[in-house]
Amino acid sequence: MGNNEKEFVKEVTPQNVDFSQWYLDLVLKTELMDYAPVKGCMAIRPYGYAIWENMQHLLDKRIKATGHKNAYFPVFIPQSLLEKEAEHVEGFAPEVALVTRGGNEKLAEPLVIRPTSEAIICSMYAKWIQSWRDLPLLINQWCNVVRWEKNTRPFLRTSEFLWQEGHTVHSTAEEAEEEARKMLDVYKDFVENELAVPVISGAKTEREKFAGALRTYTIEALMADGKALQAGTSHNLGQHFAKGFEITFLDKDKQLKYAWQTSWGVSTRLIGAIIMVHGDDRGLKLPPRVAPVQVVVVPIITKKKREEVLRRCRELLGELPAEVRVELDDREGYSAGWKFNEWEMKGVPLRLEVGPRDIEAGGASAVRRDNGEKSFIRSEDIPGKIQVLLKDIQDNLFRQALEFRESNTHRVNSYEEFQQLLEEKKGLFQAFWCGDLHCEEEIKNDTKATIRCIPFGKEDENGPCLYCGREGGKMVYLARSY
RNA sequence: CGGGGCGUGGCGCAGCUUGGCAGCGCGCUUGGUUUGGGACCAAGAGGUCGCGGGUUCAAAUCCCGCCGCCCCGACCA
Numbered sequence: 204m205g206n207n208e209k210e211f212v213k214e215v216t217p218q219n220v221d222f223s224q225w226y227l228d229l230v231l232k233t234e235l236m237d238y239a240p241v242k243g244c245m246a247i248r249p250y251g252y253a254i255w256e257n258m259q260h261l262l263d264k265r266i267k268a269t270g271h272k273n274a275y276f277p278v279f280i281p282q283s284l285l286e287k288e289a290e291h292v293e294g295f296a297p298e299v300a301l302v303t304r305g306g307n308e309k310l311a312e313p314l315v316i317r318p319t320s321e322a323i324i325c326s327m328y329a330k331w332i333q334s335w336r337d338l339p340l341l342i343n344q345w346c347n348v349v350r351w352e353k354n355t356r357p358f359l360r361t362s363e364f365l366w367q368e369g370h371t372v373h374s375t376a377e378e379a380e381e382e383a384r385k386m387l388d389v390y391k392d393f394v395e396n397e398l399a400v401p402v403i404s405g406a407k408t409e410r411e412k413f414a415g416a417l418r419t420y421t422i423e424a425l426m427a428d429g430k431a432l433q434a435g436t437s438h439n440l441g442q443h444f445a446k447g448f449e450i451t452f453l454d455k456d457k458q459l460k461y462a463w464q465t466s467w468g469v470s471t472r473l474i475g476a477i478i479m480v481h482g483d484d485r486g487l488k489l490p491p492r493v494a495p496v497q498v499v500v501v502p503i504i505t506k507k508k509r510e511e512v513l514r515r516c517r518e519l520l521g522e523l524p525a526e527v528r529v530e531l532d533d534r535e536g537y538s539a540g541w542k543f544n545e546w547e548m549k550g551v552p553l554r555l556e557v558g559p560r561d562i563e564a565g566g567a568s569a570v571r572r573d574n575g576e577k578s579f580i581r582s583e584d585i586p587g588k589i590q591v592l593l594k595d596i597q598d599n600l601f602r603q604a605l606e607f608r609e610s611n612t613h614r615v616n617s618y619e620e621f622q623q624l625l626e627e628k629k630g631l632f633q634a635f636w637c638g639d640l641h642c643e644e645e646i647k648n649d650t651k652a653t654i655r656c657i658p659f660g661k662e663d664e665n666g667p668c669l670y671c672g673r674e675g676g677k678m679v680y681l682a683r684s685y
Numbered sequence: 686c687g688g689g690g691c692g693u694g695g696c697g698c699a700g701c702u703u704g705g706c707a708g709c710g711c712g713c714u715u716g717g718u719u720u721g722g723g724a725c726c727a728a729g730a731g732g733u734c735g736c737g738g739g740u741u742c743a744a745a746u747c748c749c750g751c752c753g754c755c756c757c758g759a760c761c762a
Contacts, residue, residue, distance in 0.1 A: 231696095294761090350761070354759095359762090433762065472762055504719095506718095506720080509720095536720095556721070
């Protein structure tokens with residue numbers, strides 16, 4: 204190990220110098236993305252897309268395991284459809300992209316490029332649902348959406364992004380509520396166990412909820428710079444859209460009723476979360492479960508032992524369990540040291556070094572990305588040990604992120620204390636809030652911090668409102684956020 | 686949309702004040718020597734200086750306009 208971190212990573216700004224620049228340097232240098240010629244749009248490069256594909260696979264399994272089926276709806280939404288739910292159109296109007304021409308002809312009605320698909324999907328659901336027997340209807344879609352953003356950042360906020368959106372219809376309010384909560388739990392399980400990102404789940408305030416929803420639930424994560432990130436949302440839409448789109452069904456009691464709905468989504472933003480939760484000055488640290496390359500084998504080639512080393516490396520690939528994503532870096536012209544730094548920057552969880560000395564000793568050297576620990580593994584132990592190490596790295600990343608979050612969560616009792624700590628320490632803040640919109644807005648105006656969520660399981664804890672001091676306030680988490 | 690900063694080979698920058706052959710480092714290509722924490726030598730390739738006007742014998746450099754990107758705010762997955 205060298206004595207100076209900077210020797211290892213060139214051209215990536217250190218986090219403590221400029222976190223934002225660190226992030227931007229990293230996404231470009233590691234070839235996760237590149238800027239495209241359209242404002243706020245990016246090309247997701249193969250290395251970045253591979254992370255998304257792994258995430259898709261793992262989440263899609265969970266979505267299907269909870270009874271949902273995938274489908275696809277059009278990217279174009281007739282403008283009039285978007286306008287059928289008042290709050291919804293008001294919320295999204297400022298950021299819709301509109302198509303007014305098709306070929307050489309002006310369109311009779313402009314088409315909105317979907318910012319989210321409630322409108323187009325509800326218009327279809329209205330046709331598909333007549334009876335209680337048609338319910339629940341549980342559909343998910345993987346697609347792109349477009350929101351004309353002013354302030355964009357790779358993965359965190361882009362004009363176009365990839366996501367999944369679930370849209371379900373139920374016959375009772377209770378069932379819709381249960382669904383919205385269940386899918387939030389699915390997200391929490393997915394994000395914590397696959398991405399190793401700890402999240403706090405809870406409800407959004409009225410002010411922060413989705414345009415058109417009855418209630419919005421959220422999972423919130425804390426980034427390494429002390430800012431919070433909304434990592435996923437699940438909405439109980441109530442009957443708002445059902446009424447706007449005439450989604451009705453004849454119930455068992457022979458009454459015609461409006462249906463109850465939910466929608467829920469996570470996006471490529473989660474890639475940003477992985478970067479900002481786990482990364483360090485040497486680059487990305489990808490959780491093994493979603494890393495495109497879990498193990499990189501780096502041959503230490505010397506002139507005399509060149510063929511022997513390469514042969515042993517190729518053998519090793521065949522000995523590893525088939526499910527391990529492994530890559531042999533046998534590129535010529537790059538020194539071993541250069542490759543070490545490159546793969547560390549790209550966040551590969553585990554590196555196996557195979558050189559003459561390792562072969563001599565009957566094994567390979569393993570180096571973990573999460574903590575830099577180096578160990579020698581005998582050849583016969585490699586297949587089993589690799590799996591153990593990857594599991595341990597995954598767990599360790601989660602543990603470290605959780606510890607970071609806990610040591611950066613502060614309980615505050617006064618507004619002055621809150622404002623002071625917010626400047627000094629950043630992070631998440633626990634406090635009480637009376638529920639008044641006025642207090643919520645004043646806090647935001649004063650501090651730039653928002654109420655991230657009203658956490659589940661803390662309903663019994665009550666106290667004086669952070670802002671107005673009124674007793675009986677609910678426990679909330681506050682933070683500055685992305 | 687307001688405030689600030691920046692646009693010069695792929696990347697990072699110098700040159701601009703005081704107009705006069707478009708440079709440096711890294712990367713890239715080829716050949717050779719190397720390879721246990723970002724190797725070395727040699728020979729090469731690569732630029733409408735963000736875009737459009739203007740001033741001038743002459744513009745990366747001066748003037749006007751526009752565009753893009755980044756940072757900080759208002760709005761948001």
